[in-house]
Amino acid sequence: MTSILTRRQQSRRPNSQKRRTVATVQRKSPLYLLLLAAIISLCLIGVVMVLSASSVTALQERGSTWFFFRRQLIWMALGSACLIITSKVNFRWWAKVSTPFLGFSLLLLVLVLIPGVGRNLNGSSRWLGVGSLTIQPSEIVKFSLIIYVASLLARPDRPMTDLHRTLKPVLIVFGVVAVLLILEPDLGTAIICGAVVFAMLVGAGASYLHLGAMATLGGIMVSVASVSTSYRRARVVAFRDPWEDPLNTGYQNLQSLVSIANGGITGVGLGASRGKWGFLPYAHNDFIFAILAEEMGLVGAAFVVLTFAIIGIAGYAVASRVRDRFGALVVVGVITWVVAQAFVNIGAVIGAMPITGVTLPFISLGGTSLVITMAAVGVVLNVAREA
Numbered sequence: 001m002t003s004i005l006t007r008r009q010q011s012r013r014p015n016s017q018k019r020r021t022v023a024t025v026q027r028k029s030p031l032y033l034l035l036l037a038a039i040i041s042l043c044l045i046g047v048v049m050v051l052s053a054s055s056v057t058a059l060q061e062r063g064s065t066w067f068f069f070r071r072q073l074i075w076m077a078l079g080s081a082c083l084i085i086t087s088k089v090n091f092r093w094w095a096k097v098s099t100p101f102l103g104f105s106l107l108l109l110v111l112v113l114i115p116g117v118g119r120n121l122n123g124s125s126r127w128l129g130v131g132s133l134t135i136q137p138s139e140i141v142k143f144s145l146i147i148y149v150a151s152l153l154a155r156p157d158r159p160m161t162d163l164h165r166t167l168k169p170v171l172i173v174f175g176v177v178a179v180l181l182i183l184e185p186d187l188g189t190a191i192i193c194g195a196v197v198f199a200m201l202v203g204a205g206a207s208y209l210h211l212g213a214m215a216t217l218g219g220i221m222v223s224v225a226s227v228s229t230s231y232r233r234a235r236v237v238a239f240r241d242p243w244e245d246p247l248n249t250g251y252q253n254l255q256s257l258v259s260i261a262n263g264g265i266t267g268v269g270l271g272a273s274r275g276k277w278g279f280l281p282y283a284h285n286d287f288i289f290a291i292l293a294e295e296m297g298l299v300g301a302a303f304v305v306l307t308f309a310i311i312g313i314a315g316y317a318v319a320s321r322v323r324d325r326f327g328a329l330v331v332v333g334v335i336t337w338v339v340a341q342a343f344v345n346i347g348a349v350i351g352a353m354p355i356t357g358v359t360l361p362f363i364s365l366g367g368t369s370l371v372i373t374m375a376a377v378g379v380v381l382n383v384a385r386e387a
Helices: 002-026 030-062 067-088 098-112 137-153 167-183 187-204 208-226 230-240 251-263 288-321 325-349 368-384
Strands: 119-121 124-130 133-135
Touching: 030 067, 030 288, 030 368, 067 368, 098 124, 098 137, 098 167, 124 137, 133 137, 137 167, 137 187, 137 325, 137 368, 167 187, 167 208, 187 208, 187 325, 208 230, 230 251, 251 288, 288 325, 288 368, 325 368
Parallel strands: none
Antiparallel strands: 119 124, 124 133
């Protein structure tokens, strides 16, 4: 009898262990679900706001109010597919391809600067492609830079105390990326990449002395770059006093504030914005948050800001809980990228920062930016499974 019970218990134990293992794999952590819910919410808001903010421009330029909305749906579907794929692939795989991935993105940045290869729009060469099918390499380089820096700083043979093997190569790579971005010119993306690298060095345990020196040097370089060209100086002047030239350099700043003020607490109603009727330039791109605040009011604008804050809090919580150093640094990089870009964009829209020309993640009209950002947060979700 004893031997029979023992055999039965032994036969049952593997099945029970297998059921517990399957349940553990299928169960999603609260942080995973919170991040996923926040991303889905922003994407849905983005699709609705692109339809509303771009309808007038689409009708005037393309003959259909649905033109940009359809494009956004296509990019959203592609981005969702990328998010699903990257959330399923083990995040450690990215460390193996970090160097060729960075080299490929740098090659694209170089091609953008070649006359006749890169596409120039409004004085900036930021795109590659033919016809309406284009990509923006600066969005790809954000992701590849994060993967490369995380892979470098996570290696056990490269302690943070060895500056020549950690801090020096990181700064060299970032310097190359920053120079190529500024040559486009795209100072806004260069600033965001700097914030991302800085946050990853903080997460890796760099000394406060070195971080302070980097922050000081970076602030000086940004200040110099901000006044080195006429259009950047105009943006700084417009930020300080938009009423100095209300019909030229300060026009966009003032129209953005007018749209936000019109929204009040609850908004004028979805689709009822006045700013999108030719008053506010780039209403469906860089300044979509102004249209959102006008139509959805302070309530809708606060919800979007709160959602980005949730992504930041939940993301950094994942980074603090995951045991893998590479995964933690990737999460720090991607979350800093999303939150910093949202902060810069919203700051410019409400007049708290100079205009930099960066889009609002998940919400602004965009192809490469939306797809790459969703692919990157998919990696974060994969890391969150282990947190």
